[in-house]
Amino acid sequence: MKKSSIILIVIIAVAIAMIMVIYTDSSTYSTFTEAKKKDTELYVVGVLNKEREMLYDPVIDANRFAFYMYDNDSTECKVVFKGTKPQDIERSEQIVLTGRMKGDEFHASKILMKCPSKYNEDEVEVIEAPGLPTTASAID
Amino acid sequence: MDVNYVGENLLPGKFGQFFIILAFGSALFSFISYYFSVREPENVLWKKFGRIGFWLNTLSIVAIGSILFYIIYFHLFEYHYAWQHSSKSLPNYYIISSFWEGQEGSFWLWMFWQVVMGAVLVFKAKSWESPVMTFVMLCQVFLASMLLGIEVFGTRIGSSPFILLREALDAPIFSDPNYLSMIADGNGLNPLLQNYWMVIHPPTLFLGFASMIVPFGFAAAGLWTRRYKEWMKPGLPWALFAVMILGAGIIMGSFWAYEALNFGGFWAWDPVENASIIPWFTLIAAVHVIVAFRSSGHGYFTATLLTLISFVLVIYASYLTRSGILGETSVHSFTSLGMSGQLVLFNIAFLVLMIVLLVRHRKAMPRTKKEEDIYSREFWMFIGALVLTVACVQIIASTSIPVFNAVFGTDVAPPVDPIPHYNKWQGAFAVIVLLLTGYAQFLKYKRTNAKSFWRNTLITLAVSLLVTAVFVYITKVHSNFMFILLMFSAVFCMVANARILGDAVKGKWKLAGSAVSHIGFGLLVAGALVAAATNKVVSKNESGYIQVAGFDEVEEPGDNLFLNQDEPKDMGEYQITYVGDSIVPPNVYYKIKFDRIDEETGDIKESFILKPFAQNNPEMGGLIGTPGTKHYLTHDIYTIITASRSDIIPNKDAGNEDEPAGYEEYDEPATYEVSIGDTLRYRNGFFVIEGVNKDAKLNDIPKGKDDILVGLQIKVHSADEEEYAAEPIFLIKDGHTYDFNKDVDEQGLRFRFTNILPQKDKLEIMVYQKPLPEKSWIVFKAIKFPYINFFWAGTIIMTIGFIMAISRRMKENKKVIRKKKAVA
Numbered sequence: 001m002k003k004s005s006i007i008l009i010v011i012i013a014v015a016i017a018m019i020m021v022i023y024t025d026s027s028t029y030s031t032f033t034e035a036k037k038k039d040t041e042l043y044v045v046g047v048l049n050k051e052r053e054m055l056y057d058p059v060i061d062a063n064r065f066a067f068y069m070y071d072n073d074s075t076e077c078k079v080v081f082k083g084t085k086p087q088d089i090e091r092s093e094q095i096v097l098t099g100r101m102k103g104d105e106f107h108a109s110k111i112l113m114k115c116p117s118k119y120n121e122d123e124v125e126v127i128e129a130p131g132l133p134t135t136a137s138a139i140d
Numbered sequence: 141m142d143v144n145y146v147g148e149n150l151l152p153g154k155f156g157q158f159f160i161i162l163a164f165g166s167a168l169f170s171f172i173s174y175y176f177s178v179r180e181p182e183n184v185l186w187k188k189f190g191r192i193g194f195w196l197n198t199l200s201i202v203a204i205g206s207i208l209f210y211i212i213y214f215h216l217f218e219y220h221y222a223w224q225h226s227s228k229s230l231p232n233y234y235i236i237s238s239f240w241e242g243q244e245g246s247f248w249l250w251m252f253w254q255v256v257m258g259a260v261l262v263f264k265a266k267s268w269e270s271p272v273m274t275f276v277m278l279c280q281v282f283l284a285s286m287l288l289g290i291e292v293f294g295t296r297i298g299s300s301p302f303i304l305l306r307e308a309l310d311a312p313i314f315s316d317p318n319y320l321s322m323i324a325d326g327n328g329l330n331p332l333l334q335n336y337w338m339v340i341h342p343p344t345l346f347l348g349f350a351s352m353i354v355p356f357g358f359a360a361a362g363l364w365t366r367r368y369k370e371w372m373k374p375g376l377p378w379a380l381f382a383v384m385i386l387g388a389g390i391i392m393g394s395f396w397a398y399e400a401l402n403f404g405g406f407w408a409w410d411p412v413e414n415a416s417i418i419p420w421f422t423l424i425a426a427v428h429v430i431v432a433f434r435s436s437g438h439g440y441f442t443a444t445l446l447t448l449i450s451f452v453l454v455i456y457a458s459y460l461t462r463s464g465i466l467g468e469t470s471v472h473s474f475t476s477l478g479m480s481g482q483l484v485l486f487n488i489a490f491l492v493l494m495i496v497l498l499v500r501h502r503k504a505m506p507r508t509k510k511e512e513d514i515y516s517r518e519f520w521m522f523i524g525a526l527v528l529t530v531a532c533v534q535i536i537a538s539t540s541i542p543v544f545n546a547v548f549g550t551d552v553a554p555p556v557d558p559i560p561h562y563n564k565w566q567g568a569f570a571v572i573v574l575l576l577t578g579y580a581q582f583l584k585y586k587r588t589n590a591k592s593f594w595r596n597t598l599i600t601l602a603v604s605l606l607v608t609a610v611f612v613y614i615t616k617v618h619s620n621f622m623f624i625l626l627m628f629s630a631v632f633c634m635v636a637n638a639r640i641l642g643d644a645v646k647g648k649w650k651l652a653g654s655a656v657s658h659i660g661f662g663l664l665v666a667g668a669l670v671a672a673a674t675n676k677v678v679s680k681n682e683s684g685y686i687q688v689a690g691f692d693e694v695e696e697p698g699d700n701l702f703l704n705q706d707e708p709k710d711m712g713e714y715q716i717t718y719v720g721d722s723i724v725p726p727n728v729y730y731k732i733k734f735d736r737i738d739e740e741t742g743d744i745k746e747s748f749i750l751k752p753f754a755q756n757n758p759e760m761g762g763l764i765g766t767p768g769t770k771h772y773l774t775h776d777i778y779t780i781i782t783a784s785r786s787d788i789i790p791n792k793d794a795g796n797e798d799e800p801a802g803y804e805e806y807d808e809p810a811t812y813e814v815s816i817g818d819t820l821r822y823r824n825g826f827f828v829i830e831g832v833n834k835d836a837k838l839n840d841i842p843k844g845k846d847d848i849l850v851g852l853q854i855k856v857h858s859a860d861e862e863e864y865a866a867e868p869i870f871l872i873k874d875g876h877t878y879d880f881n882k883d884v885d886e887q888g889l890r891f892r893f894t895n896i897l898p899q900k901d902k903l904e905i906m907v908y909q910k911p912l913p914e915k916s917w918i919v920f921k922a923i924k925f926p927y928i929n930f931f932w933a934g935t936i937i938m939t940i941g942f943i944m945a946i947s948r949r950m951k952e953n954k955k956v957i958r959k960k961k962a963v964a
Contacts, residue, residue: 019537025561027553041556058783062919063698082698084782084919098556
């Protein structure tokens with residue numbers, strides 16, 4: 001057998017093994033109910049419950065931020081994040097959490113937010129103009 | 141709806157749109173002409189047409205750029221692009237960054253560089269001009285189509301930077317002909333992009349992307365015109381150039397992330413970063429196989445495939461970053477412009493082109509029957525290139541998870557913690573690649589004396605082991621076997637190449653370029669390893685940690701430290717104090733004083749102030765912090781503000797203090813019956829009733845005969861040992877009682893002398909206190925990055941190595957040409 005063929009086979013084997021391992025490393029987008037059953041870190045996608053208060057008081061503890069979130073099944077859960085409050089969380093339209101359940105609280109290690117305003121798609125701010133709305137929003 | 145809008149300057153947009161159409165048309169014309177110039181070389185007219193098309197294209201692109209710049213520079217907010225990406229307050233040099241903040245601007249940048257490359261080819265490529273320019277212009281056609289912004293059969297093709305605001309958005313104000321005067325300002329540039337690296341990083345990166353078309357063009361032209369072996373000679377310096385520029389561009393992006401972003405690091409395996417590093421890896425692999433082929437005749441197919449696929453991967457990278465498909469997985473990809481179909485088409489076109497060329501010419505490709513010798517350099521260069529390719533496959537596979545989801549309708553989430561996921565793989569690949577770049581240097585092409593190879597390798601091995609031991613000890617990366625192994629490979633690579641460099645100084649200059657760039661690469665990996673493996677959050681909140689309800693178990697202390705203004709705290713070897721803010725709109729600079737204190741003597745050994753700053757930009761999503769970094773030779777102290785008082789409680793207007801009469805600002809008063817000599821406490825200290833002043837006077841009210849007018853002398857001692865005097869006054873005039881309060885503003889106190897109680901021999905006072913002014917505070921995070929300078933230094937050294945290699949290859953090519961001429 002030629003050396004190059006052997007190398008090719010080895011390379012292909014490594015590549016296949018690698019791709020399989022990548023998919024064992026990969027995760028799933030989950031819900032709070034499922035998170036309770038599993039003990040691994042996973043993603044939970046949902047929206048912020050804007051009715052309930054967000055708790056962040058840096059004077060007491062600068063590394064604790066808690067809020068309530070609905071997941072995609074509309075289950076509400078308290079989320080605790082060890083860190084400062086992300087600045088634009090009030091404006092987020094979707095939140096992707098990474099973390100795991102501990103008792104009844106979801107302990108997030110990462111919060112990723114999708115904000116409509118991040119790159120400011122469709123809002124025109126207008127100087128005072130009587131009889132007109134101050135902010136005009138485009139209709140997508 | 142016909143409205144005559146007031147104040148719009150529509151001329152530049154009309155011109156701009158004209159030049160976009162012209163750019164597209166001329167690129168297409170040039171592409172077709174060059175194509176036929178290759179098919180019918182006897183007809184000289186085709187080449188002439190191709191050149192005319194190219195120069196027209198150049199003119200249009202320069203014109204588009206100038207007009208777009210004009211629109212942004214003069215704040216013509218009737219144009220969507222200017223409104224969306226700039227604002228009036230933006231300093232001039234950031235106008236440049238806003239130019240390429242949007243997709244349209246960055247496509248323009250790509251096209252501009254491609255035109256520059258094209259101009260060099262037109263003048264220098266000689267017999268290669270027509271076939272290579274065919275591919276360059278084909279790419280230019282696709283890029284120009286991205287800017288068209290016209291509708292064909294109901295689908296919009298491209299997105300024009302000259303679209304008007306009222307066309308782009310559908311809002312009620314546009315029914316007013318005077319709408320333009322109501323638009324106060326543009327959206328402005330994302331604060332994260334307001335950084336000097338953002339002025340220089342995108343042009344460099346896009347020069348890298350644009351220059352990748354040239355090696356692609358040469359490789360494709362080589363197959364197409366059946367000059368199979370020849371393309372590598374002129375193509376190699378171009379490939380080296382592309383690798384050098386793209387590498388520099390990527391590291392500049394990493395420097396920007398480190399200097400301006402707040403994720404606390406220089407590389408995060410973000411999909412956007414991955415997308416740009418993939419073609420870099422494959423082209424580096426290609427360069428090595430090309431060099432190996434030229435010396436040994438082995439690996440023609442691999443060299444050509446890698447060169448071609450590198451550019452296909454560049455297009456794939458722009459698909460990933462521009463189509464919006466990364467959405468949830470990336471922090472900083474572009475938002476979608478609805479052009480993903482067009483991008484897919486662009487990608488498929490070049491992929492199909494590559495496959496067709498390779499398949500059609502597979503039989504005619506040069507190959508050797510002879511097997512590679514194990515003791516030959518080309519064999520191991522080949523292996524190295526394959527390892528790099530496999531490394532790429534890993535990055536592509538992990539980064540493309542959202543693409544697979546879109547294609548197969550699955551819902552797989554990417555790895556929860558991407559950094560360890562990628563490091564695990566790439567660390568292992570880096571070890572192999574570094575070891576190969578080390579010992580392959582001791583091999584010669586074709587056949588090497590095994591004895592001399594082993595002697596060289598073993599000596600290098602011994603030296604490297606020693607150096608590694610010292611390095612590992614100093615940089616403290618001994619916690620993990622993988623770190624030690626990686627460090628050893630990096631050191632081995634550097635030592636081996638240093639020996640080659642030593643030989644080069646003695647006269648074998650040929651190998652100097654590769655030796656230098658390999659040393660740079662080794663240093664880069666070593667620096668990245670140490671900085672990433674041993675960086676430490678130094679702002680651990682250990683001492684001041686308070687147990688909070690809801691945390692039953694003992695939690696690890698958090699990474700963020702709370703700091704009251706003017707209250708020093710110990711942080712590692714430093715005593716840090718938040719001394720105040722300074723505001724340079726739109727940024728707030730938080731001054732944090734660092735004092736390094738000698739533990740024994742208590743002397744301050746070193747003192748500096750870091751000024752991390754933040755921009756509170758509600759348009760862009762609140763407080764956006766930019767780190768402040770103290771650079772030392774051996775480490776960096778990196779500080780970032782994560783929260784501050786001013787962004788939670790808006791600052792009170794200073795003007796309010798002109799109204800001292802109001803009692804609203806004070807808490808409920810306390811009433812005391814006191815005697816002379818009494819001492820009473822208040823929140824921030826105490827005060828003493830010193831005496832009664834019977835000669836007190838009031839300026840406006842004359843004292844009547846039967847009136848009683850007395851002052852009460854009070855001395856306030858605050859906690860910080862300041863003293864203040866106050867004398868409230870009590871007046872009985874014509875049977876009515878009045879009192880005149882006195883304030884001690886500094887302490888937020890107000891005293892009223894409200895009654896005299898002769899029966900009890902007491903005086904009645906009322907004390908009002910303002911709630912204690914809350915002190916300013918910040919929450920911040922500080923990270924120590926050891927030896928990160930190795931990372932930057934490695935990059936610079938690597939780039940110098942590339943420059944040396946390019947100049948060597950160009951000199952060689954010239955020599956060959958001269959020889960040929962001499963023979964003729």
